[in-house]
Amino acid sequence: MLLVIDVGNTNIVLGVYDGDRLLYDWRIATDKDKTSDEYGLLLKQIFSYHNLCFKDVEDVIISSVVPTLMYTLDATIKRYIGHDPLIIGPGVKTGMNIKYDNPKEVGADRIVNAVAGYEKYGGPLIIVDFGTAITFCAISKNGDYLGGAIAPGIKISSEALFMRTAKLPKVELVEPERVICKNTVSSIQAGLVYGYRGLVDYIIEKMINELKPEGKVKNIVATGGFASLLASESKYINRIDKLLTLEGLKIIYKRNKNSSSL
Template sequence: MLLLIDVGNTNIVFGVYKEDKLIYDWRIATDKNKTSDEYGLLFEQIFKYHGICPKDVEDVIISSVVPTLMYTLSAMSIKYFNKEPLVVGPGIKTGMNIKYDNPKEVGADRIVNAVAAYEKYGGPIIIVDFGTAITFCVVSKEGDYLGGTIAPGIKISSEALFQRTAKLPKVELIKPDTVIAKNTVNSIQSGLIYGYVGLVDYIIEKIIEEMKDRGNIKAVIGTGGFANLIATESKYINKVEKLLTLEGLNIIYKRNK
C-alpha cells in the first residue's frame, strides 16, 4: 500500500492506495504543535479502526504548504512506517513544466492538483482549489503550468468579519435560499456564499479571456473542502474532484518510483 499525505493550512488529507486504487481517505485538522509521535499514534489509531496494518504500507509520499510540519511528518513516517517519504518539492519529477517566474514559489498542492487534472482531462484546464486560500491554476494544452491567482478563502473572510465587527456573529457556511436575506445570519451567509461565487466566476472569466488564443478550456475543476458549496452556483465550474490532490500524489509517486 502507498500512504499519501497532503498537508494544508487548515486540514491534513491523507489516504492509502492499494493496487492503484484509493481504498480509504481521511481528513484531520492541521496542528503545528503536534509532535511526530502524536501524529504517528493518531495515524495508527485511524489505521487500526479500519483494519489496516501499518506494516502493509510500502511507501509514503508527502506534499505540504506548512514547512514546520514537513520535518514532523517525515520523522513520523520513518518511525511509525519505517519508510523515508518521497517529498513533493524542488527536484521531484512531476512531468509538468512550471512557467512561473520562480518555480520554487508554487505551492506543492497547486502542482499536485495540476498534474492530476491534466492527466484526467487534458488541457487547457483551470483548477480552483477551495482551501484556506482559494487558488486558481491554469495548465496549457501542452501540459505547462502557466500560473494563476490566489485569493483569501471563504472561511478566512467569515472569521475576519466576526473578529473585526462588534455585533456580527460567527455563522455556519451554508447557502441561504435567497440573496435578499431577512435576518443577520442569512445576510452574512448570502454575502459570503454569493459574494464568493461572483469572485470565482469573474476570475475564471478573466482567465478564459486571456487564454482565448490558446484553445478552448476543456474543464474548470473545483476541489478542496468548500468546492461543492461554491460549484453548485458557479457558471463555469463543471467538475468537482474532492480527492484531486491524492490522485496527483499517486501519479507523481509513480513518475518517481
C-alpha cells in the first residue's frame, strides 16, 4: 500500500492506495503543536478502525505547505511506519516544467494538483483549490505550469470579519436562500458565499482570456475543502475533484519510483 499525505494550513488529508485504487481517505485538523508521537498514535487509531496495518504500507509520500510540521511528520513516519517518506520539493521528479519566476516559490500542493489535473484532463487547464487560501493555477496545452493567482480563503475572510468588528458574529459557512437578507447572520453568509463565487468567476474569466494562445480551455477543475460550497454555481467550473491532490501524489510517487528503478 502507498500512504499519501497532503499537509495544508487547516487540514491534513491522507489516503491509502492499493495500486491505483484509493482504499480510504481521511481529513484531520492541522495542529502544529502535536508531537510526532501524537500524530503517530492518531494515525494508528485511524488505521486500526479500518483494519489496516502499518506493516502493509510499502511507501509514503508527503506534500506540505507547513514547513514547521515537516520534521514532526518525518519523524512520525520513520518511527511508526518504518520508511523514509518521499517529500515533494527540489529534486523530486514531477514531470512538469514550472514557468514561474522562481519555481521554488510554488506551493507543493499547487504542483501536485497541476500534475494530477493535466494527467486526468489534459490542457490547457485551470485548477481552483478552495483551501485556507484559494489558489488558481493555469496549465498549458503541453503540460507546463504557467502560474496563477492566490486569494484569501472564505474561512479566513469570515474569521477576519468576526475578529475585526465589534458586533458581527461568527457564522456557519453555508449558502443562504437569497442575497437580500433580513438578518445579520444570513447577510454575512450572502456576502461571503455569493461574493466569493463572483471573485472566483471573475479571475477564471481573466485567466481564460490570457490562455487563448494555448487554445480553448475545456476543463476548469475545483478541488479542496470548500469546493462543493463555492464551485457548484460557478459559470465556468465544470468539474469538482476533491481527491485531486491525493491523485497527484500517487502519480508523482510512481514517476519517481520508476525513474529510480532504471
